Amino acid sequence: MAGAFAIGLAKQAETVALYAQALPNLLHMKVKPAKNVYSRGGTSIDEVVLHGTESRRSQVESADYIASANDAGTSIHYWIGRDFGILYAMVPEEKAAGHAGNPDKVPGVEDHNYRSIGIEMYQLDVAMFKGDTSKLDFTDWQYDSVAMLVYDICHRLKISRDMVVGHGQINSVQRADPKNFDWDRFNRKVDDVSRMMAIRFGPDYAVNS
Numbered sequence: 682m683a684g685a686f687a688i689g690l691a692k693q694a695e696t697v698a699l700y701a702q703a704l705p706n707l708l709h710m711k712v713k714p715a716k717n718v719y720s721r722g723g724t725s726i727d728e729v730v731l732h733g734t735e736s737r738r739s740q741v742e743s744a745d746y747i748a749s750a751n752d753a754g755t756s757i758h759y760w761i762g763r764d765f766g767i768l769y770a771m772v773p774e775e776k777a778a779g780h781a782g783n784p785d786k787v788p789g790v791e792d793h794n795y796r797s798i799g800i801e802m803y804q805l806d807v808a809m810f811k812g813d814t815s816k817l818d819f820t821d822w823q824y825d826s827v828a829m830l831v832y833d834i835c836h837r838l839k840i841s842r843d844m845v846v847g848h849g850q851i852n853s854v855q856r857a858d859p860k861n862f863d864w865d866r867f868n869r870k871v872d873d874v875s876r877m878m879a880i881r882f883g884p885d886y887a888v889n890s
């Protein structure tokens with residue numbers, strides 16, 4: 682029996698290693714703990730919210746700010762920089778982050794903080810380009826990383842793909858981010874990752890499209 686147990690463990694370890702290798706961008710993830718962390722109050726997670734940071738500061742300053750004890754109460758679960766290798770986990774998934782709430786009680790805006798996992802992608806504010814939204818983009822690193830991360834979250838937490846939304850979709854009153862994000866490209870990449878994972882590990886590893 683001990684032998685069977687050890688083989689079981691080895692197989693499990695092998696699957697974990699292969700799973701990680703199949704999502705290579707996630708191997709770059711570093712923990713950068715955020716100060717603004719909240720209880721979910723028993724609310725279960727059923728949504729992933731994508732953001733663009735709309736920063737007027739550098740990538741480093743932007744990441745430092747959202748991880749800080751800022752007065753706005755802002756924080757995020759995951760933060761993806763523009764440059765290869767920059768990917769932070771800031772708030773544990775079992776806790777809520779301050780990224781999609783309604784602190785000013787604006788009519789028509791719902792607080793999505795307790796039900797969601799938030800992902801920020803660093804992007805300059807459109808004001809830095811004199812309001813020309815067409816100048817805004819995201820890098821290959823950001824598209825690949827956000828697709829792998831969303832695949833992993835949807836797979837682990839059994840979140841439906843149609844519950845992966847942009848901040849602007851759930852708060853159209855105040856927000857329009859992630860601006861100029863190519864949703865088709867993103868969804869194709871998640872589909873590709875899902876297909877590849879299902880081939881490697883079995884049909885349970887597919888996430889619906």
Ligand SMILES: [Zn+2]
Pocket residue numbers: 731732733780848856858
């Ligand atoms: Zn946002």
